[in-house]
Amino acid sequence: MRPVALVFLLLFTHLCKAQFGSAIALPNTSDKTVLEASPEFFVLDWKPNTALYISETPLEIVTDSVGAQKVNLFRDNAGAPVLYASNIITPVCADGDCKFMHITLYWTLLGDYAGFDRSPQEPLTKHDHDEFLFSDYWKLHDLLKDHNSILKRRAIDELVTKPKPSKIEGVDALSGATVKEVKESVVSGALYSCYVAWHLVHGKIKEQIKAHTVQQQNESMLVRMLNSDHTNYQMYALENLNQEQYKAQFSRISELFKSGIPLVRSYIIKNLSDSFSQSPSTMQPFWDALPHIDINTRSLLLQHIDFASDTTIKDISTQLGVLTKNQLLKYLGNLESKKKLSPDILKNLERFAASTKEKNAYLVAQFLEDNS
Numbered sequence: 001m002r003p004v005a006l007v008f009l010l011l012f013t014h015l016c017k018a019q020f021g022s023a024i025a026l027p028n029t030s031d032k033t034v035l036e037a038s039p040e041f042f043v044l045d046w047k048p049n050t051a052l053y054i055s056e057t058p059l060e061i062v063t064d065s066v067g068a069q070k071v072n073l074f075r076d077n078a079g080a081p082v083l084y085a086s087n088i089i090t091p092v093c094a095d096g097d098c099k100f101m102h103i104t105l106y107w108t109l110l111g112d113y114a115g116f117d118r119s120p121q122e123p124l125t126k127h128d129h130d131e132f133l134f135s136d137y138w139k140l141h142d143l144l145k146d147h148n149s150i151l152k153r154r155a156i157d158e159l160v161t162k163p164k165p166s167k168i169e170g171v172d173a174l175s176g177a178t179v180k181e182v183k184e185s186v187v188s189g190a191l192y193s194c195y196v197a198w199h200l201v202h203g204k205i206k207e208q209i210k211a212h213t214v215q216q217q218n219e220s221m222l223v224r225m226l227n228s229d230h231t232n233y234q235m236y237a238l239e240n241l242n243q244e245q246y247k248a249q250f251s252r253i254s255e256l257f258k259s260g261i262p263l264v265r266s267y268i269i270k271n272l273s274d275s276f277s278q279s280p281s282t283m284q285p286f287w288d289a290l291p292h293i294d295i296n297t298r299s300l301l302l303q304h305i306d307f308a309s310d311t312t313i314k315d316i317s318t319q320l321g322v323l324t325k326n327q328l329l330k331y332l333g334n335l336e337s338k339k340k341l342s343p344d345i346l347k348n349l350e351r352f353a354a355s356t357k358e359k360n361a362y363l364v365a366q367f368l369e370d371n372s
Helices: 003-020 134-145 191-202 205-216 219-226 231-240 243-248 250-259 262-270 280-288 295-302 310-316 325-336 343-353 361-370
Strands: 052-055 060-063 067-070 072-075 081-094 097-107 113-118 166-168 171-173
Touching: 052 081, 060 081, 067 081, 081 191, 081 205, 097 191, 097 205, 113 134, 113 191, 134 191, 191 205, 219 231, 219 243, 219 250, 231 262, 243 250, 250 262, 250 280, 262 295, 280 310, 295 325, 310 325, 310 343, 325 361, 343 361
Parallel strands: none
Antiparallel strands: 052 072, 060 067, 072 081, 081 097, 097 113, 166 171
16 A cells, blocks of 8 residues: 555544544444345345344445445245345545444445435434435435446546645545536435435445345245346346246246236247247237337337237237337238238228328338239
């Protein structure tokens, strides 16, 4: 360590001890060994009557002056991993004024931000020692959910305008107004606390947590993730299920195709094996979702239309209004390959072609004329 940096660290530690007492005397783990209620600010689902039990991990977060903070893992009553947590105590200094921040942070099994609990005895504070309002905690929660916040790309001294150096017992501190582009996303008067909390949540610990989870990965964990409402869990499970597991969970996967976000839907349809995509009965739940899915996923699904059942082809003829021009051309191309169209399909095509409200009606009219 460089001499200047060492002197700064010693002065900083001395200042914190002078204001708060020895940091070493503070606990870095909570007495709570069972989690029986959802964290106050939380992004995951919490089922009634859930009880999670703490277990140790080799993971740690190292914070200035206080040192290593343990990261524990909460498991359910069957021993399955559910949630990572760390009881953080770290100094936050601004304008030469230092105060310890007490907060319990939670991460998902993939290292993403899951939520936090505030300390009833040591509430978070802003400038002039004003305590956080409840709305301030919600704003912090929203900030921590943003993994791509501007705080990721800026050093702390780049987030204040015209910083003015000042000397407080040998320690340099910065003062200045929060820059406009970050002002709306952080708690007013608590830039430093927000900055520290965001980097604790989204720092190196994220990948360390994920790596620790991967070491414990098994089929039951993947199934739980697949059945979660959490998109990142769903994607992770889809990416890691083998073909046999995929087949066993196909009912849930087809359900996700209808209810999931476009990212999940497109991943599912892009990665269907031929044994699924070429089976009309297996694909029926996918075709049933056609009018309800996003445009991009609909285009991907229509790439499999040559393997659709006659019933599906007839059903689509009643849904032509949801198709884009290129999607409609894809469907008509499939019809063109057939020797004869059923009376029901022809009737639906004629009805659509005669509509004055459908902008693509002319395509169907042209198809009928060419194939009359």
